[in-house]
Amino acid sequence: DGGITQSPKYLFRKEGQNVTLSCEQNLNHDAMYWYRQDPGQGLRLIYYSQIVNDFQKGDIAEGYSVSREKKESFPLTVTSAQKNPTAFYLCASSILAGGRYNEQFFGPGTRLTVL
């Protein structure tokens, strides 16, 4: 059964700690994305990757880091430098077809709360 999985679903962090959110896909998609969602602000792009071992910053990359060592995995680390990390984090993937990326498929999300 193909899809995108994110873990954990809920995550609690103390101030000053780094935490890593997992995102795995078995869709054989080329591109993967991380978004942050806050109430009333829609989705904001944190990082994206179109190929293994390469990734680009999105609009709000400060305080976050990623890696893409395998095509199916794109973990996101929220570092202590991120001043307001409490949010809902969504991972997505898409396939390259005809030189263009089509729709994005989303995981179920991880809700991060800083205590």
Place this chain on the structure above:
Amino acid sequence: AQSVTQLGSHVSVSEGALVLLRCNYSSSVPPYLFWYVQYPNQGLQLLLKYTTGATLVKGINGFEAEFKKSETSFHLTKPSAHMSDAAEYFCAVSDLNNNDMRFGAGTRLTVKP
């Protein structure tokens, strides 16, 4: 760069009434346009998309949208609202130049019995 504006952060309709959620986009090249739905504490699910061809596109759950280039719009409609349609809806645009996707701020749909 492309962008999306969704008019109305909150829309309320009665069950059985027409649903109309508005989306306007800006893009310097022919866009791909999408509507997604999100239920509480879940990821986004694709409702429908426009890439090329027929400008009226039909999606899941009885929704449809029409691409109007002259109006730069891609409004989402459903003839008769159901209680299960209550959710947040996002319009999104991608274009050939950037290969990324931009989302609107979302519209929360409430359906009254």
